[in-house]
Amino acid sequence: MRRTRAAAAAVITASLLAAATACGGGSTGDEGGSNTAPKELTYWASNQGPDIAADQATLGPELKKFEERTGIKVKLEVVPWADLLNRILAATASGQGPDVLNIGNTWSSSLQATGALLPWNAKNFDAIGGRSRFVESAIGSAGAAGQDPAAVPLYSMSYALYYNKKMFREAGIDKPPATWDEMVTTGQKLSKDGKWALGAEGSNLSNNIHQAFVLSQQHGAAFFDAAGKPTFDTPANVEAVKQYVDLMAKDKIIAPGNAEYDKNQSLQDFANGKTAMVLWQNAASSFKAHGMKEGDWGVAPVPIPAGGAPGQGKNVNSMVAGINVAVFKNTDNIDGALQFVKFMTSDDEQKLLNKTYGSIPPVRAAQQDPAFATEDLTVLRNTLSTSAAPLPQVPEESQFETAVGTAVKELFADAAGGRPVTTESVKAKLAKAQQQMAK
Incomplete structure (x- = not known):
């Protein structure tokens, strides 16, 4: 993941697990079902560019595009890597968190163990175009083996x-x-x-x-x-x-x-x-x-x-690096959150965002764009496919x-x-x- 900066320790305790059901500010226990929801989402984006202002400039027009297409306004906060994991864990414990958020892929198993994140079962993958759209190695870094992934790959890196x-x-x-x-x-x-x-x-x-x-x-x-x-x-x-x-x-x-x-x-x-x-x-x-x-x-x-x-x-x-996008399971706007993840992982957005950030799309079709055949990205892509290993997938x-x-x-x-x-x-x-x- 680029800059997966776990700045502080967090032991996932029984109390944290119990608190996980309060995440996202919502009240639905449906893992992917529909509900009546406000036309607004909160999104914590990770700092991918040279600074927060650059990320705001990159993401702002795209979020406006999403709003124009769906009528759903996205409230963006770009969170520095030094703060992101602590912010997520605090949200998990307090219930005061976003609807959608970026996570370092190395955190997937840890956050999955809290029960706070929406599992990406077949139904939820179908809502964003299907699991087969994604490179399988990227999905392999989205949660523990044998479980539904806790997030969806967004940017791949090495x-x-x-x-x-x-x-x-x-x-x-x-x-x-x-x-x-x-x-x-x-x-x-x-x-x-x-x-x-x-x-x-x-x-x-x-x-x-x-x-x-x-x-x-x-x-x-x-x-x-x-x-x-x-x-x-x-x-x-x-x-x-x-x-x-x-x-x-x-x-x-x-x-x-x-x-x-x-x-x-x-x-x-x-x-x-x-x-x-x-x-x-x-x-x-x-x-x-x-x-x-x-x-x-x-x-x-x-x-x-x-x-x-x-x-x-x-x-x-x-290490197998990358950024995943996750949804808090108890958001009061699951339908909107799924629409947003579908938008962010669409072929066009994957090409645009990964070009901007110099990363590799985890979406197969987007990888075919000639922009991802540069000297830099060829080395990175070859490394991912031949000589990278995932960090321990442990809670x-x-x-x-x-x-x-x-x-x-x-x-x-x-x-x-x-x-x-x-x-x-x-x-x-x-x-x-x-x-x-x-x-």
Whole structure:
């Protein structure tokens, strides 16, 4: 998902489950039935563009178009990623929430477990044109296996390595690094004269999780076992997290100040020529908003261990990223909500919105548009289809993002402050995170 920023922990408790039936401000228990409803919807959109104002400018005309077609007014609020999960969980507990909302696809199982979201059974999928319109891998990240999805895919994404072509030319480097060993050697050539090789966001909990998850997969590890029990502090996970933090602590290719970044500052540094590379999801629109032009940057797959190829063995190089759109089950305007989801996932809207945001439509027909065959999107689409893996589809996923994401944040703070980052210190942070899962 692009910027799935789970900013705070939330354990889904029995009280939360009980409160879920109060969501959305409505009073119908029908999972997709009709009712008499006001001609208004509230919609919480995630921040997909370079800033909230850009999202309002993108979505405003489309929501007006929907109103003209249906007579249903949509009250839009664009919620920053740093706040979105907390806002959703508060709405789930209090009953004071929107009718329709965007969620990071990695949160689907956690929010599904509350019982607050409308299940997308066959009847509800039929109301928006059918399940078969969507790429099945995207639906696979919309809830736990064996259950009706808790949401519908809206924007699909994956990670890539973006690199500044001018900075590479000036350093005499003719290609981006394909392995982590090359990342370090290339990065040390680029990290000089006040500039740095790689941007990171050490205080961005979800970004920390995404990078740690990929490296964990590459080390042959997992953060949960087959029974769903957390296994955060295994030796392979410790090695994976240490490898990531060592890019700052030992290899010196990430600026110490990046330990405090959490709101896309790494993208701005990249656009301003302060860093030569960044690992990000679908970043083209943000680069353009910061003044870069097509051709200023290149895009390549995220590095993998030496001696492998993306998709072979454990050489995963992205999590399955994306944004889903969900409906609170007890909205008093289910018919209107279904009409809105149908509109947002229509072929025309999928083409328009995904072009704007530089993402990939999860709707099959929309993917055929030539606009999604650019160099950037070809790399991203190939990654999604061949070498991406979903984050753990467990009810505690949002808590996992916070617990392990915070552990990585604290380790980056140690690195930035000149404190040693050792195998023992990494293991201790991950063990603490694992203990928090039991509380």
